[in-house]
Amino acid sequence: MSDRLVSRRGFLSSSAVLAGTALAGCSGGSASSDDTIKIGVLEDRSGNFALVGDPKHKASMLAIEEINNNGGIDGKQIETFSPDPQSDNQRYQELASRAIREEEVDALWAGYSSATREAIRPTIDRNEQLYFYTTQYEGGVCDKYTFAVGPTARQQLGIVLPYLREEFGPDIYTIAADYNFGQLSADWVKVLANENDANVLGEEFIPLSETDFSSTINNIQEADPDFVMSMLVGANHTSFYEQKASAGLEVPIGTSTAMAQGYEHRRIDPPAMANIYAGVNYMEEVPTDSNTQDGGFVDRYFEKYPDAPYLNEEAETNYFSTYMYKEAVEQAGTVEQPEVIDALESGISLGSERAPEAPEGETIELDGATHHVDHHMWVMRADDQHNVEAVENRKIPEQFLSETVGCDLREEVETTQYTPVDYFEEAQ
Amino acid sequence: MVNGINLFFQFLDSFGFIVLAAIGLAVIFGMMGVINLAHGELIMIGAYGTTLVANAGAPLVLAMAAGVLAAAVAGLIIERTIVKRLYHRPLDSMVATWALGLALTQVVRIIFGNSLSGIGLPFGAIRFGAFSYSMYRTVLSVVALALLVGAYLVFTRTEFGIRARATIQDADTARAMGVDTDRMYTSTFVIGCALAGLTGALYAPALSIVPGMGSTFLVEAFVAVVTGGTSVLLGTTLAAGVLGSADALFTNLYGTFIGQVAMLILAILILRFLPTGLSGALEDLRERIGGEN
Numbered sequence: 001m002s003d004r005l006v007s008r009r010g011f012l013s014s015s016a017v018l019a020g021t022a023l024a025g026c027s028g029g030s031a032s033s034d035d036t037i038k039i040g041v042l043e044d045r046s047g048n049f050a051l052v053g054d055p056k057h058k059a060s061m062l063a064i065e066e067i068n069n070n071g072g073i074d075g076k077q078i079e080t081f082s083p084d085p086q087s088d089n090q091r092y093q094e095l096a097s098r099a100i101r102e103e104e105v106d107a108l109w110a111g112y113s114s115a116t117r118e119a120i121r122p123t124i125d126r127n128e129q130l131y132f133y134t135t136q137y138e139g140g141v142c143d144k145y146t147f148a149v150g151p152t153a154r155q156q157l158g159i160v161l162p163y164l165r166e167e168f169g170p171d172i173y174t175i176a177a178d179y180n181f182g183q184l185s186a187d188w189v190k191v192l193a194n195e196n197d198a199n200v201l202g203e204e205f206i207p208l209s210e211t212d213f214s215s216t217i218n219n220i221q222e223a224d225p226d227f228v229m230s231m232l233v234g235a236n237h238t239s240f241y242e243q244k245a246s247a248g249l250e251v252p253i254g255t256s257t258a259m260a261q262g263y264e265h266r267r268i269d270p271p272a273m274a275n276i277y278a279g280v281n282y283m284e285e286v287p288t289d290s291n292t293q294d295g296g297f298v299d300r301y302f303e304k305y306p307d308a309p310y311l312n313e314e315a316e317t318n319y320f321s322t323y324m325y326k327e328a329v330e331q332a333g334t335v336e337q338p339e340v341i342d343a344l345e346s347g348i349s350l351g352s353e354r355a356p357e358a359p360e361g362e363t364i365e366l367d368g369a370t371h372h373v374d375h376h377m378w379v380m381r382a383d384d385q386h387n388v389e390a391v392e393n394r395k396i397p398e399q400f401l402s403e404t405v406g407c408d409l410r411e412e413v414e415t416t417q418y419t420p421v422d423y424f425e426e427a428q
Numbered sequence: 429m430v431n432g433i434n435l436f437f438q439f440l441d442s443f444g445f446i447v448l449a450a451i452g453l454a455v456i457f458g459m460m461g462v463i464n465l466a467h468g469e470l471i472m473i474g475a476y477g478t479t480l481v482a483n484a485g486a487p488l489v490l491a492m493a494a495g496v497l498a499a500a501v502a503g504l505i506i507e508r509t510i511v512k513r514l515y516h517r518p519l520d521s522m523v524a525t526w527a528l529g530l531a532l533t534q535v536v537r538i539i540f541g542n543s544l545s546g547i548g549l550p551f552g553a554i555r556f557g558a559f560s561y562s563m564y565r566t567v568l569s570v571v572a573l574a575l576l577v578g579a580y581l582v583f584t585r586t587e588f589g590i591r592a593r594a595t596i597q598d599a600d601t602a603r604a605m606g607v608d609t610d611r612m613y614t615s616t617f618v619i620g621c622a623l624a625g626l627t628g629a630l631y632a633p634a635l636s637i638v639p640g641m642g643s644t645f646l647v648e649a650f651v652a653v654v655t656g657g658t659s660v661l662l663g664t665t666l667a668a669g670v671l672g673s674a675d676a677l678f679t680n681l682y683g684t685f686i687g688q689v690a691m692l693i694l695a696i697l698i699l700r701f702l703p704t705g706l707s708g709a710l711e712d713l714r715e716r717i718g719g720e721n
Contacts, residue, residue: 046534046641053540053666178685207685211635211644214561215679215687218434221558236644238636246549246562249672267636269548309541 023281037073037335039064039325040081040099042110043318047087048208048234049112052181052261052312053270057082057135058305059266059315060109064324065304073326074333081105087112089119092402096120100127106335107325109134109318113233114181118417121146125415132325134317136256136281137399138184140418142407144243147371149319149324151281153181153188155396156256159377160279161192161229163392164254169226174203174242175216177257182206183255185231187420187427194426201225208233213240217247230255230276236266245272252277259382271384277391278382281375282316282360285388290359295359297359316359324348324366344368347408366406367409372398435680437554437561442679444569444673446484448631449645450652450664451575452624458653458660459583460596462511462614463522467649468642472619474499474615474628476536479637482547491547492629500618508566515613529642537639544637568630571592572668575623581659582619592616594670655698657705666706671695 041060044053061093064078072078081103085092092111101104107130111117117133124131124145131146139152158296160358161172171186174189176182192386193200196362200222204216220228230253232240241264259265260283265273284298291297297319301311327350334345345368379392401407406420420427445709452471464470482491510528514521551563553604583589594602595612600656603609627645635641652671674694679687702709 046537051638052535054542189589203684204683206683207688209644210684211443211563211690212441212684215434215438215684216564217557218438221560224558235636235638235641240635242549243562243565244547246551246553246564247560248553248555249560266542267545273550307541309543375499422513 011353032367035076037078038105039078040105040108042085042095044112045084045171049087053112055312055315056318059319060299062304063319067326072174073327092116092120096123099131131342132321135314135320138181138291142401143415144409144413147216149321149373151375153185154400155186155377156279157192157373158396160254162196162381163379164227165196165198168252170198171225172198172199172200172229173225174229175222176205176231178205178207182231184419189229190426191420191424198338211236211239211241217249219243225252226251231257231264233257241272242268263310263388264285265382266310270386273386274384278380280313281377284311286378287390320350320364323350367398369410370398370401433556438676438680439672440569441565442675443668444483444572445650446652447572447669447670448627449648452620454648454653454660454664455620465522465526467624468622469529469532469645470499471645472642473630478629478632479544479547490631496625500622503618504619505616533639546637547633549633551701560714573718575663587631595672599686652697655695655705659707663705663707
């Protein structure tokens, strides 16, 4: 019941127009009526992933509020179903089922971790539910109903690893969280190392519960690499950066996970994050006009949420994908999901002409064949005062599904996740 | 690669962590028999108190004292309102303190948000050749040992300690002897909470300050107290030594994941073959040797 109360409160405060329909939603079981569109937003506001999930939720609400204030989607106001899944995969499964069967959402945004996505994807596929997964992830999901619009490991590592290879040398040591995301990201490091004439000296996988990194630090010192690639995840792993600074380990570190998601450079005392290079499509400091200008994305976010600590990578993905959905519905002229999926597959791009939709770069293009996005990627470096600056940027398309696997969801309906092990010798 | 110096520092780190995770629980669960599943949250309160006061500009030692005080006050309130009614009802105390832990985590999240900005680790590094260690985490293991000795002396050598243990062993007789058992229960519980708070205070610079941080300590804490066995403080020391060695050795050989697996398998073996725990086994051994003489 409390979920419903929360969503009701959100509605009442955001828009009086919505109040009536929101209350109707509280009675449960009612499908969205013809003049509203119902969106499910399941993002963690408590539990282990609250730190990264809360900005996602906030950014979705910002996009929805903006769209509603500007006349909605094709004149229809958006209402939301957005209980807190509490970082609990079982709860995600229950809430995803409820969103689909009882709330009959027209589109669903859900989940931070890859483990969560894989926990709910069978339900999504069985119900042929249009689903946006907005976290950066290991890549490879070729799924008719899933639009994985965050950057993939190949895109994130693909900007930062070649940069560090040029700057510091060929020897890499990999540390990664011990679950599907970390394991597959580490495989991508090996693939990219091979492509960039670098070598991986060693790799280490660390359980999410671990907070003690002294042996890891020793192993890095023993291997003596030119740089470290870090795909550590979650609050516990943040201790690594403090401990390596305290132990005096000064090797440059490339990462796809630190800073952009959990804003470690704001939370930890300098200089623990000095010389850390994040490969990202977005973080609050990304120096584009649509992001930083007066009235830009950052301004609008903090105007709505003055107490929010940070505007993170995934928040931007939730934000632009909501606009992407709007484009698709308007193009399709209906919220019927097969038609909307067709519209998305015809290729949607959000450009700076129509800012605020693309805070990360000039354009964000959805590849209809793979349901992935060609992102504008940045290498962001923190200095010893934890000031962050962009040192490199370019557009990187999704490559694995489009070029290596040959996934084309317009031609063939699939729900498979492909992994680099099946395609690259060096990942085996 | 096993390297003697690496292994030694790794052991100190594991030992310190297990002792500090367990010490507050050793008093509350080990001595008083209250299954306190809010133990992690008391550690979290200690860490939050320390971080908030340190971020306000106070020196670290003062901030740590504030963290300990915060946990002690929280412990006093919890004992007076909830735990007081649940002595000798271990299952009820388990459910009540678990719920309390969830509530505390959520209250802290509502008040302070999803994280606090941390305080840096003091002291810097110790270096050996190509290797280096965080000085602070090494110091923690020494502090852990000192705390164990201190707690042992308080509970065995002071009048307070004897009254407290008498109360817990046989409250009726103790009361007949003129001991204010109510106060003894309260003060013992508060000491346990203050120790948990101290753990939080000591680890505040080394960990991410998030509402759920207490769960990091819970497994090690219960495993150490249970495998430690009948003589609580001695048992905790032995358990931290034995489990810490396994953790350090296997972490050093095969990485952190196998280190944790090895530690938990060893705990299962200890409970299977030494049902009275490590300290119980040690006492049996001492008696048997004594008997033969």
